[in-house]
Amino acid sequence: MISDITGRIAVVTGGASGIGLALAESFIAQGMSVVLADIERARLESEVTRLSDDGADVRGLVTDVSDAASVQRLADFAVAEFGAVHLLCNNAGVESGAAFLDIPLETWRWVMDVNFFGVLHGMRSFLPILEDQEQAHIVNTASLSALAAGAPTFGPYVSSKFAILGVSENLHAELAARQSPVGVSVLAPGPVKTQMSLSERNKPSDVPSSAGNAQRAELMAKLNAMVDEVGLEPSAVADMVLDAVRTDRFFILPHPDKAFEAVRKRLRWMETNESPGVRHAGD
Template sequence: MRIERGQVAVITGAAGGIGRGLAEEAGARGLRLVLSDVSGERLAALVATLQERGVGVASLVGDVGQAQDVEALRDLAVQRFGGVDLLFNNAGVMQTGFSWEIDAAQWQRLLAINLGGVINGVRSFLPLLLEQQRPARVVNTASLAGLICSPMLGPYTVSKQAVVALSETLHYELAMLQSPVGVAVLCPGPVASDIMASNHPGGATQQLDDLLGSSIQQGMDPRELARQVFAGLEAGHFWLLPHKQFKPALERRLSSILDETNPVFQMADA
């Protein structure tokens, strides 16, 4: 799919981290933006910055875990810009801890946002994208955790692997329809963000949280990630894997499955 000036990109979780990187890169490319985030203050600051650069922006404070908020975002995109070319189902939160110590409310909160937000995006926007009868892309943000399991990240890993499964299923369904609408799944490793601020400690050690937080803070620059994402979309890729150094860890997991050996956790290659 060619990405061109004037196209419309919808981005959830846009006010920080990966979402902000996508918004800034899309704006620099001349796209018109429809942005959503739960933080009204941070979203307003981003919108002001983008408008100062001459970017056309509409925004809506909302929770992707609520279907009506995502439907309102779709309606805003149609009202302001007449349609959608790129949908980034990106909003997400983090949760650490032993799987059995994380309480029901914490499990439900994370699944509602990380997985439910993508489901709501697909259900709200796909009928519109199909009706437009023109090339469009749905980009679902998963994670390296969508491909590789780690201890102490149960809810996060469950949600991200489900996002990968949903994305692949959607890819097959759109192919069956021979639709010009496509899908891609983004599975990055550490990207500089404040996602750990959303973590509600659930039995994890402070040492683990500090280590994970440090890794994320020192991760890939979100704008560099966004450049790789747009390059992958223009190349027609389904799998968007910006951290190539983690492929050996994925190979080890696949080999274990095929060889029917018990999994052994190893720190992913740096």
């Protein structure tokens, strides 16, 4: 928890677009200084320049969250620039897939390396810094998919988000048990108007493209149409994150009805063996 965030320092990965950029803008509006990290250099430099020109105290560093050394450089950079870090948002994420047997191992490794190990690297590098503060907080971006599996072709993404929820819950319990000053939250949104569907623009050269997969293309078209129609604006999600940091709330659920129903279906499955079945776009 950070009861008063004015004057505090935030680090946001995946910070040059989507939810990450909205988080940065929200934090800046509340008087925070921000370090933006992203793997896309041109976009990162453009956003840092724009925010700085508007008067924000912001820095940027190109960071590959799948690389532990790169994340450690980010931590060292943040401390060198601002002397402390109070809020870490492990937000960078990617998505790719196909039917289970059609997903190459390279795709599994890429999605897990960015989504799960990116969060893990962030917590390992920044937790010692955060624990030196009187109040500090970690926000890990998971997904509604961390509560509801069953989406065809999304196996790597769903698995990575379940893993984020698990490691976050475990760390939360550990820190609370020893009365650490560091709080933990998990952000689990459903449809949000971001560029997640274009994640493969940043994939390594050894990761095959999923563009030629017909099942995948059909599902992504439906998903993109649904996001365009009913997806939340990233700024609305950022406001919820800010409130959770101030109130020490673990679950941040931008789509609470969908989240609660997903958990109810899981409980019914456990109690009655009634499987929730396949998730469709928007479920």
